[in-house]
Amino acid sequence: MRIPLRRLGVYFVAFLFAIVMNFTVPRLMPGSPVDGMIAQLGPRATPAAIEAIKARFGAVEQPILGQFVDYITGLARLDLGVSVKYYPQTVTQVLARSAGWTAFLVTTAIIFSLCVGVSLGAVAAWRRGGRFDAFVSPFSVVLIAIPPVIIGLATLFTFGVTLRWFPVGYAYNPDLDPGLNFTFFGSVFWHAVMPVLTLSPYLIGEFQTTMRSSMISVLGEDYVTMGRAKGLGETAVMFSYAARNAMLPVLTNLALMLGAVFGGSIVTEIVFNYPGLGLTLFTASVARDYPVIQGQLLLMTMATLGANLLVDILYGVVDPRIREERA
Amino acid sequence: MTDLAEFPAPRRAAVGLPALRRIRSVFAGLPPSVVVGSLLLLFWVAGALFGNLFVPYDPYAEDFLAMLTPPDALHWFGTDQLGRDVLSRIVVGSRDILLVAPLATLAGVAAGSIIGLVLGYFDGLVDAIGARLLDTLMAFPFIVLVTMTLVAIGPSNLTVILVIAIAYAPLVARTVRAAVREQKERDYVSAARLGGEGAFAIMFLEILPNIRETILIELVTRLGYAFFSIATLSFLGLGIQPPSADWGLAVADGYGFLTGGKWWVVVFNSAAIVSLVMATNLIAQGIGAFENSDA
Numbered sequence: 001m002r003i004p005l006r007r008l009g010v011y012f013v014a015f016l017f018a019i020v021m022n023f024t025v026p027r028l029m030p031g032s033p034v035d036g037m038i039a040q041l042g043p044r045a046t047p048a049a050i051e052a053i054k055a056r057f058g059a060v061e062q063p064i065l066g067q068f069v070d071y072i073t074g075l076a077r078l079d080l081g082v083s084v085k086y087y088p089q090t091v092t093q094v095l096a097r098s099a100g101w102t103a104f105l106v107t108t109a110i111i112f113s114l115c116v117g118v119s120l121g122a123v124a125a126w127r128r129g130g131r132f133d134a135f136v137s138p139f140s141v142v143l144i145a146i147p148p149v150i151i152g153l154a155t156l157f158t159f160g161v162t163l164r165w166f167p168v169g170y171a172y173n174p175d176l177d178p179g180l181n182f183t184f185f186g187s188v189f190w191h192a193v194m195p196v197l198t199l200s201p202y203l204i205g206e207f208q209t210t211m212r213s214s215m216i217s218v219l220g221e222d223y224v225t226m227g228r229a230k231g232l233g234e235t236a237v238m239f240s241y242a243a244r245n246a247m248l249p250v251l252t253n254l255a256l257m258l259g260a261v262f263g264g265s266i267v268t269e270i271v272f273n274y275p276g277l278g279l280t281l282f283t284a285s286v287a288r289d290y291p292v293i294q295g296q297l298l299l300m301t302m303a304t305l306g307a308n309l310l311v312d313i314l315y316g317v318v319d320p321r322i323r324e325e326r327a
Numbered sequence: 328m329t330d331l332a333e334f335p336a337p338r339r340a341a342v343g344l345p346a347l348r349r350i351r352s353v354f355a356g357l358p359p360s361v362v363v364g365s366l367l368l369l370f371w372v373a374g375a376l377f378g379n380l381f382v383p384y385d386p387y388a389e390d391f392l393a394m395l396t397p398p399d400a401l402h403w404f405g406t407d408q409l410g411r412d413v414l415s416r417i418v419v420g421s422r423d424i425l426l427v428a429p430l431a432t433l434a435g436v437a438a439g440s441i442i443g444l445v446l447g448y449f450d451g452l453v454d455a456i457g458a459r460l461l462d463t464l465m466a467f468p469f470i471v472l473v474t475m476t477l478v479a480i481g482p483s484n485l486t487v488i489l490v491i492a493i494a495y496a497p498l499v500a501r502t503v504r505a506a507v508r509e510q511k512e513r514d515y516v517s518a519a520r521l522g523g524e525g526a527f528a529i530m531f532l533e534i535l536p537n538i539r540e541t542i543l544i545e546l547v548t549r550l551g552y553a554f555f556s557i558a559t560l561s562f563l564g565l566g567i568q569p570p571s572a573d574w575g576l577a578v579a580d581g582y583g584f585l586t587g588g589k590w591w592v593v594v595f596n597s598a599a600i601v602s603l604v605m606a607t608n609l610i611a612q613g614i615g616a617f618e619n620s621d622a
Contacts, residue, residue: 014463021472028479145608147555149562149575150597153582157593161586168586256465263470267559271582281471282563285478293475300468 007312011305018301022294023071027064080298081291085284091295094280099299101171102276104188106265109196110254113203118250120204121211122243128216137212143205148264152198152271159194166194169273191274198268199261210253215246247318255311258304357613364609367602371421382415386572395589405591408580413592417599420572424603427484427491427567428553434492436546439499444530446500447507458504464497473556477565487566491553499545506541510534544615551607558600574599 080091266278390410404413560566561575581592
C-alpha cells in the first residue's frame with residue numbers, strides 16, 4: 001500500500017517545524033536556561049560548578065548558527081541533552097520511562113471510545129428521530145464540552161475517594177515486581193480504569209457525532225437500498241453495508257483529534273498521578289526542565305505524525321477505492 | 328372573494344411584566360439554545376462586573392478560623408484552604424477568563440480570517456504552499472508547544488492571549504479558506520472582477536460579508552474551546568495567575584484536598600467552568616442550526 005508522496009511531504013515539513021520551534025522557543029526566555037540553573041544552585045554556585053554547567057548544557061556563548069548545528073548533530077545521534085531535574089539522567093532515558101504508559105493509556109482509550117462511540121452513532125443514525133437518538137445525540141454534545149480536568153476530578157472523587165473502587169494513583173501497585181505475570185497485568189489494568197474513563201467521554205462524544213452524521217448521509221446511498229432489496233437482515237445492512245462506509249470520516253476525525261487527546265492525557269495523568277509523558281511534561285514545566293520539554297515536543301510530534309500515517313494506511317484498508325487509486 | 332390568507336392571524340396577547348416582555352422581544356425568533364446560552368453567559372458577565380456588590384463576603388478576605396469548612400448556612404459553598412468564601416469567589420471568579428478568552432479568540436479569528444481569505448482567494452503557489460502548511464499545523468500537538476512557550480516567556484494574561492491566538496489562527500484559516508474557495512466561483516465575484524475591483528477590495532468588501540456566518544460560528548465555537556483551554560492552563564499553573572479568584576486556579580488549589588474528602592472547592596468551581604463552556608457551545612450550536620434553516 002502506498003501513501004502519496006505529498007502526504008509524506010506534509011509530515012516531513014511538520015517534523016522540520018517541530019525541530020525549528022524546539023530550537024527557537026527556549027531562546028525566547030529572558031536570560032539563558034543556564035543562568036536559571038546557576039541561580040537555582042544558590043550558594044553552591046562555585047566558579048567551577050558554573051563552568052561545568054556551561055560545558056554540559058551547551059555553549060550558549062556560541063553564535064546562533066553554531067548552536068543550531070550543534071543541536072541538529074545532537075538530534076541525529078538521538079542525543080536530546082541531559083535533564084535538569086533528574087540531573088544525571090538523559091532526556092531520552094526520562095522520556096523512555098514514561099512514553100510506554102502514555103501510549104498504553106491513549107491507545108486503550110481510543111479503542112474503547114471507537115467501539116462505544118461508533119456503535120452509538122450508528123444506532124442513533126439508524127433510528128434517527130427515535131428515543132435512543134433523542135437522548136444519546138445531545139448527550140454527546142455535552143460530553144465534548146466538559147474539560148478532561150473536570151471529568152478526571154469527578155471520577156477521582158467518586159470512584160477513587162468516596163467509593164474506593166479503584167486506586168487513586170500510579171500505574172501499578174508499587175509493591176509488585178513488574179513482570180509477565182497475571183497479578184502484575186491485573187494491577188496495571190486496575191490502575192488504568194479511571195484514567196481511561198477520563199479520556200474516553202470526549203472521544204466517545206466526538207466519534208458518536210461524526211459517525212451519526214456520516215451514517216445518515218450513507219443511509220441514502222443506493223447500495224444500502226440494494227442490500228435491503230437483496231433481503232439481508234437489518235443488522236447485516238447496518239454494519240457490513242452502511243457502518244463500514246460511514247467509518248471514513250470518523251478515521252479522519254481521529255487523526256485531527258490526536259493533539260487534543262495528548263492534551264487530555266496530560267491533565268488526566270496529573271490528576272491520577274499516572275507516570276506517563278503528561279506527568280513528566282508537567283513536572284518538567286514546574287521545574288523549568290527545558291531539555292525534557294523540548295524532547296517531549298519532538299516525541300509527541302513524531303507520535304502524532306506516526307498516527308496520522310497509520311490513519312492514512314487504515315483509510316486504504318476500509319475504503320478499497322482509495323487502495324486501488326494508490327496502487 | 329377574499330382569500331383567507333389576507334386576514335392576519337389573531338395575535339396572542341402579550342403576557343408578563345413590561346420588562347420581561349422587552350427581554351422576550353430581544354430573543355424573539357432565536358433558537359431556545361441560544362437564549363439559554365446567552366442568559367447563562369450574561370449571568371457570568373454580570374457577576375464579573377458587579378458581583379462584588381452582591382456577594383456575601385469579600386472574595387479575597389482570608390479567615391484562618393474558618394479554613395476548609397464544609398458548606399453550611401454561613402458559607403453556602405464552604406470555604407477554601409485560606410478560609411475564603413467559595414461562593415463569593417466563584418461569582419467574581421470569571422473576571423480574568425472572560426477577559427482573556429474573548430480577546431484571545433478575537434485575535435486568533437481575525438488573524439485566521441485574513442490568512443484564510445488570502446489563501447482562498449489566490450490560486451497557485453501562495454495557496455499551494457499555504458494550504459500544505461495549514462495541513463501540517465493540523466497534525467501538530469499544540470498543547471506541548473503552548474506549554475513550552477508559556478514556560479519560556481512566563482505565564483500572564485497577555486502571554487496566554489498571544490499564545491492561544493497564535494494556536495487558533497491556522498485552525499480558523501483552514502475553515503475560512505474552504506469557505507472563500509466556495510464563494511470565489513460565484514457570479515458576484517466575477518462581476519466585481521469585471522468591474523475592475525482590486526483583489527483586496529473583492530476579498531474584504533465582497534467575499535468577507537458573504538462568509539460572515541462561517542466566521543461567526545467559528546468565533547463562538549473557538550470561544551468555547553478557549554474557555555476550556557484557559558481553564559486547563561490555569562489548572563496547570565500556566566494560565567491566569569494568583570491572586571485571581573479564577574476557577575481553574577481554585578480547582579488546582581482544591582485538588583490536593585480532594586483525597587481528604589473536602590470536595591466543595593473543586594466541585595463548585597468545576598461546575599462553574601462547565602457552565603461557561605456549555606453556555607458557549609449552546610450558542611454555537613443554536614447559531615449553526617439557525618443559519619442552516621435559513622439557507
